[in-house]
Amino acid sequence: MIDKFVRSAAEALDGVPDGATVLLAGFGDVGMPMALLEGLIEQGAKDLVLVCNSGGRDGSPVARLLTLGRVRKLVCTFIRAASDAGRLLLAGKLEVEVIPQGTLAERLRAAGAGIPAFYTPTAADTVLAEGREVRDIGGRRCLLEYPLPGDVALIDAWQADRWGNLTYRDTQRNFNPVMAMAAPLTVVQTRHVVELGAIPPEQVITSGIFVNRVLHVPG
Amino acid sequence: MADSFTPLDRDGMAARAARDIPEGWVVNLGIGIPTEVGNFIPDDREVILHSENGVIGAGPAPAPGQVNPYLVNAGTQPITLRIGAGYVHHADSFAIARGGHLDLTVLGAFEVSETGDLANWARAAHEPVKQIGGAMDLAIGAKRLWVIMEHTTKDGAPRLRRRCSYPLTAKGAVKRVYTNLAVLDVTPGGFVVRDIIPGLSFEGLQARTEARLSRE
Numbered sequence: 001m002i003d004k005f006v007r008s009a010a011e012a013l014d015g016v017p018d019g020a021t022v023l024l025a026g027f028g029d030v031g032m033p034m035a036l037l038e039g040l041i042e043q044g045a046k047d048l049v050l051v052c053n054s055g056g057r058d059g060s061p062v063a064r065l066l067t068l069g070r071v072r073k074l075v076c077t078f079i080r081a082a083s084d085a086g087r088l089l090l091a092g093k094l095e096v097e098v099i100p101q102g103t104l105a106e107r108l109r110a111a112g113a114g115i116p117a118f119y120t121p122t123a124a125d126t127v128l129a130e131g132r133e134v135r136d137i138g139g140r141r142c143l144l145e146y147p148l149p150g151d152v153a154l155i156d157a158w159q160a161d162r163w164g165n166l167t168y169r170d171t172q173r174n175f176n177p178v179m180a181m182a183a184p185l186t187v188v189q190t191r192h193v194v195e196l197g198a199i200p201p202e203q204v205i206t207s208g209i210f211v212n213r214v215l216h217v218p219g
Numbered sequence: 220m221a222d223s224f225t226p227l228d229r230d231g232m233a234a235r236a237a238r239d240i241p242e243g244w245v246v247n248l249g250i251g252i253p254t255e256v257g258n259f260i261p262d263d264r265e266v267i268l269h270s271e272n273g274v275i276g277a278g279p280a281p282a283p284g285q286v287n288p289y290l291v292n293a294g295t296q297p298i299t300l301r302i303g304a305g306y307v308h309h310a311d312s313f314a315i316a317r318g319g320h321l322d323l324t325v326l327g328a329f330e331v332s333e334t335g336d337l338a339n340w341a342r343a344a345h346e347p348v349k350q351i352g353g354a355m356d357l358a359i360g361a362k363r364l365w366v367i368m369e370h371t372t373k374d375g376a377p378r379l380r381r382r383c384s385y386p387l388t389a390k391g392a393v394k395r396v397y398t399n400l401a402v403l404d405v406t407p408g409g410f411v412v413r414d415i416i417p418g419l420s421f422e423g424l425q426a427r428t429e430a431r432l433s434r435e
Contacts, residue, residue: 100355124359169289
């Protein structure tokens with residue numbers, strides 16, 4: 001019997017090694033798996049590469065992971081100077097790569113979809129393209145981009161069954177389905193647990209084939 | 220005689236842009252004044268608002284006490300949905316933006332050049348603390364890009380430039396600019412003035428603009 005449920009955050013994050021690339025879903029706090037993030041802080045892995053949309057507001061679990069010095073590099077789409085992440089960056093204590101949000105999403109998608117590289121017009125005419133391969137394709141300047149796979153993806157779901165089939169509520173979805181496909185170890189926290197078969201097949205948003213571990217975190 | 224006029228305020232600029240959005244368009248409204256454009260689209264005009272965190276069919280802010288913490292827009296503000304709305308994940312949401320499926324994107328800006336270059340994400344080329352978000356993808360992908368911004372900086376420096384002095388977000392992308400003084404189209408011949416607020420002359424507008432303006 002396939003059963004991907006784990007009993008604790010410790011079990012959910014077991015084996016995440018130092019140096020791992022962690023894909024952390026969420027847009028602001030919405031769709032961010034806070035219990036798993038707390039679990040990662042407890043678990044102790046360090047020298048991490050953290051991939052998430054933003055550097056996080058002060059006092060958030062993301063900012064805490066950063067200020068604890070556990071992250072070597074942050075890949076995100078924006079960062080505020082007046083935030084923990086911004087201060088760490090300016091103090092030379094955190095490497096940060098800021099990339100366009102659509103490019104972040106597509107690099108994650110490419111990682112999960114087996115696309116080894118792609119060209120995008122986004123940022124081709126900007127300073128972000130300096131020193132990188134830009135080609136004219138179909139009359140447009142396009143920038144070469146590579147996939148962004150993780151070692152582990154941390155996912156926030158609304159419902160999960162024991163196979164790991166997932167649904168999301170409203171804009172909780174955001175990066176979750178894309179990141180769930182982009183790492184060999186995908187760990188989910190879910191608000192609700194449902195029986196296998198309870199999610200209508202047409203409404204499975206992330207298939208359980210992408211999911212390895214599920215932790216039930218009731219609201 | 221000096222011009223005597225009252226520049227539009229934020230609501231005035233948002234309302235002016237909203238007037239020009241026809242029924243049926245799929246529109247992304249950027250953070251800041253562009254978001255407020257949505258408040259001035261009449262309920263009986265069906266315009267589909269896209270928000271890049273995965274909403275197609277965004278509605279206005281909820282009434283107090285009706286906030287759904289799972290439903291936010293790209294500025295992470297609570298919103299509601301219009302009847303007929305749907306969700307997509309982030310990669311599909313930016314496929315909508317990049318893939319030419321938006322009829323219109325409206326963004327704020329620091330500067331716009333007479334060739335339609337947009338600068339709205341950084342004030343120095345190699346600023347370490349960057350705030351890009353979705354602006355670069357939105358700017359290059361829509362069928363048309365409009366900008367809403369003050370005509371000049373707080374110090375009176377022009378923001379409609381021959382060339383942008385700030386790092387570009389996208390090159391040659393802006394089609395129209397709504398300022399607190401005028402509406403201008405970006406054409407192969409540069410900025411063409413479509414509308415000026417009452418009391419301000421063409422010459423008065425030109426005096427507040429670095430780029431050379433022309434009339435229709």
